[in-house]
Amino acid sequence: MLETELKQLAGELRLKTLGLYKMANAGHIGCSMSCLDLMIGTLVKQKRESETFILSKGHAAVALYICLNYLGEISDDTLQTFYKNHTTLPAHPAPNKHAGIPFATGSLGHGLPIATGIAKANQLLGADLLTFVLMSDGETNEGTTWEALHFAVNNQLDQLIVLIDRNRLQGFGQTQDILGDSADPRKYEAIGAEVHEIDGHDIPAIIQTVEHLRSQRNGKPKVIVANTVKGKGISYMENRMEWHYLPMSADLYEQAQKDVTETYQLSVEHVH
Template sequence: MSDRFVDLLRNTKIRLLQLHRDANCGHLGGNFSCIEALMTLHHRVMEADDRFVLSKGHSAGALYATLWSLGHLSDADLQTFTRDDSLLPGHPSGSGIPGLMFSTGSLGHGPSLATGLALAARHKGLDHRVFCLCSDGEWQEGSCWEALSFAIHQRLKNLVLLIDQNGLQGFGRTADVISCDDLTPRIAAFGADVEKINGHDPDAIVKAIARPPNGVPRVLILDTVKGRGLHFEGQLESHYLPLSEANYAAARSTLEREGCQ
């Protein structure tokens, strides 16, 4: 991982932190469990013709910060986050967000949409890939498993599903809500090419995606910590609570001092 990318990732995390502080909104935990994945995809993996679907719409802030890091959104754009008539609502929607193909936020829709894109690309003879970032909680939706079954049957090797497995959802731990703390064996049983990796390690993400496909959709289980680096790291509170000024200052100091690792 280059020093330039390390600095870019750290600065984007700081901007994401500020984004949520200024908007005084929650859901920061799920943003900080997937920011490395989003930044790695957009800066180190995806090519110009590849497609991206953010299924876990709660992490809109991380997507917006990533687009800001690419120069696709301005500071002025970010300052309107969650405001009335904003280009950047709390869940991605609308037609003005660069690269946004679908409105998301109602969880469980992304895998089906991404599967459709991958199938359409094959029918058109196109060789681009489709990436979809999901949460582990939304895999309690039947539509996700239907999409996976269809994608495997169609052998959509141009489809890559990334699941942010931070183990927490709106009402508790996934292990307590539906007796599942690791989706890896369940997805492997469906016949997907599945691998669990450290979701906070950009090099591990790049390496996993670069591995040659074996003819079926690839599923990367990103082993992550919700709210990583924040005062409520690994706690349910990170799903809802906004930052106080003291918590913001402490988190920003940590990011500036320790970098991204």
């Protein structure tokens, strides 16, 4: 897919993500916008059949639902049940309802240990399959992150790809001010992982990086530290912690649609 087409897709999926959040009057918008491009580059464009993708930062569930809808795994009708009673699409991903959501996530620190176990199982089976897990940088504060990574290094799980959405904001402020920069690439290199630091909004670069890592059988788990912007594409949300929580008013929703349409050079017909 051409770079211009990828940019248009990023814009279109942002508009759908905004629409779902507005319909439900729900928060966690900023964190979905920071990792949506990472999902497009991996889940949408690189994950193969029988491979596993786990969204460990489950509060960005809407971005996951929108990508699975694009892939045809979640229907348009089901998407409209988001956040409603008896839905299979709650605020955080729930398991056993959709093939693309194999585990419940949202309680941070569990996605990487699960992905590490899957990668180990594939290694034992001799299966040529990647396991992707997308984490937040705040989530790297969790002790389970480091236990799982040490296990992955010791077991030479070189088909494990860990994506870290490094937007430098977490629930209570700047990550640097909470427990320090636990998403610093040097930390992962020091324990023996293969580390790549990239622009988490450059979808062609994300795709190219994953394509390169597919061929790397060097005994090292792969960590992609993706520098991102919380609220990417929406002027009043970018780098603002409160948009981890707040829903949009009608006026702010209109402004968000305008920002995305202009930034991603979409035609008016894309806005519903």
